Amino acid sequence: MAESKEIEVREAEKQELAQSGAERTRAQQAFVPRVDIYETDEMVAVVADMPGVDAGSVDINLEQSVLTITGNVNEKRPEGYTLAYAEYRTGDYVRSFTLSNQIDQDRIEAGVKDGVLRVHLPKVRPTSKKITVSAG
Amino acid sequence: MLSNPFNFRSSFREAERLRRDMNELFEMLDRGPRLSVAATYPAMNVWTNPDGAIVTAELPGINPEDLEISVQGDTLTLRGNRSADALGEGEAYHRRERGNGQFQRAFQLPFAVDAAKVEATYELGVLSITLPRAESDKPRKIQVASA
Incomplete structure (x- = not known):
């Protein structure tokens, strides 16, 4: 692997979820998680960075052909401390x-695991057999 | 401070300025400090109290063993590596937004840190470093002796 590669600053930026038609019921801000999507012969894999999310607070929904991933973050504010300087905000992911x-x-x-969600979506195995048309 | 309490115009301006300052203060208390732009990866938040600070950073999918945290005086240095997933044969990326590679960041705190007592935890992809303020750096209360 390229060991000398460095993560760029823009990778630290979180993109806020644009307000669509439906409003969110949670008062928290929502962000668009960064994802990697790759495909094999058998499946499509979605890997999303969702720091602060655990197995209980993540929701995966597939309806028609739309996959929606949601992660709710319950921010842990350090007790007895006040936020003095901020470079990122915390919020849910959609x-x-x-x-x-x-x-x-x-x-x-x-x-x-460690704030990274991995979803494996297996493709439907082709069940139809190839039909040979005989001339006659 | 009112520069001249008998000057109506200037005291009006002062009152207006005070009102604006108060509004800003309440806004700050409500939403926290304004968002700053990170100098390098990762973005950090700093929580403080009189006894120290907690620095947090979102670093999803990192092996904690690849993290190197060091403190010298009032400077916190964080080094690490986020490795990419190795793809197998016949696998191809459609989208690749998650960054990978090395990162290094030095961060100066407003006080000297007791390096021996620094603690770090990594949970749900969030790194949290507790940095107690050095005793020698804390303000000392001076008793006034009556003669």
Whole structure:
């Protein structure tokens, strides 16, 4: 791996969720998590940076072909301290994707570790057999 | 301070300025300090009290063993590495927004730190470093002896 590569400052920036038609019910600010999406023959994988989110506060929803990932963050404010200087804000995470593949909903797997959500969306295995048309 | 209490115009201005300052103060208490731009990755928040500070940074998906935290005087230095996922055969990225690579950041605190008592925790992708203020740096109360 390229060991000398450095993370750029812009990676530290959090993009606020743009206000869409529906308003949020939680008063907290919401952010768009940074994601990596990759595909294999069997599945589509979504990896999202959601610091502060644990397994209990994450929600994955697939409706029609729209995948929505939501992570609620309950910020832990250090007791007895006041925030004197801030470079980032904390808040929930929301992001939606339209999937182009047929996904096998029953086999979706997801896990959160160290603030990173990984969702594996297995593609529907082709069940139809190839039909040969015989001339005759 | 009112420069001249008998000058109506200037005291009006003073009152107006005071009102504005108060508004700003209340806004600050309500929402916290204004957002500053991070000099380098990662972004940091600093919480303080008279006895020290807690510095937090969002560093999702990091191996804590790859983090190097050092303190000297009033300067906190953070070094680390965020490695990329290794993709297997036949796997291709559609989107790649999560950064990876090395990072290093030095941060100056408003006081000297007791380096021996610094503690750091890494939970849910958030690093939190507790930095107690050095005893020698704390203000000393001076008793006035009556003669």
